[in-house]
Amino acid sequence: MSDCIFCKIAAGQIPSRKVYEDDDVLAFHDIHPVAPVHFMLIPKRHVDSLAECDDSHRDVLAKIMLLAPKLAREQGLADGFRTVINTGRGGGQEVFHLHVHVIGGNGPRPL
Ligand code: AMP
Ligand code: ZN
Secondary structure (H helix, E strand, C coil), rough: CCCCHHHHHCCCCCCCEEECCCEEEEEECCCCCCCCCEEEECCCCCCCCCCHHHHHEEEEEEEHHHHHHHHHHHCCCCCCCCCECCCCHHHCCCCCCCEEEEEECCCCCCC
16 A cells, blocks of 8 residues: 555545545545536556556446446536546646546536
């Protein structure tokens, strides 16, 4: 685990505002929200980014993608939401533990 902040959040060593949790996945609110609703889904098992995923991540990636609309609805985003996955330094990734942002509540925006 080393000193990965999201591993520490997944292990309960750093507090978070939890949205959802099961054995494989944790969802929690972003500490610096860019919209009225902004949370993240992460696999509990560490992987640096989408670029490091392989077949062993298939099930957890599917689970995260299927949870995103369900949790978005539960958070009040009946109208829709954005999903963002920043990958690698070139993709603007700052925390190197794969996470899927779910963002919404401030109206439509162009890509
Ligand atoms: P990125 O790696 O660019 O996709 O973004 C990392 C995101 O993690 C940023 O939106 C941060 O606000 C968020 N973040 C960093 N530390 C925490 C934390 N302790 N709890 C919740 N969100 C965090
Ligand atoms: Zn980690």
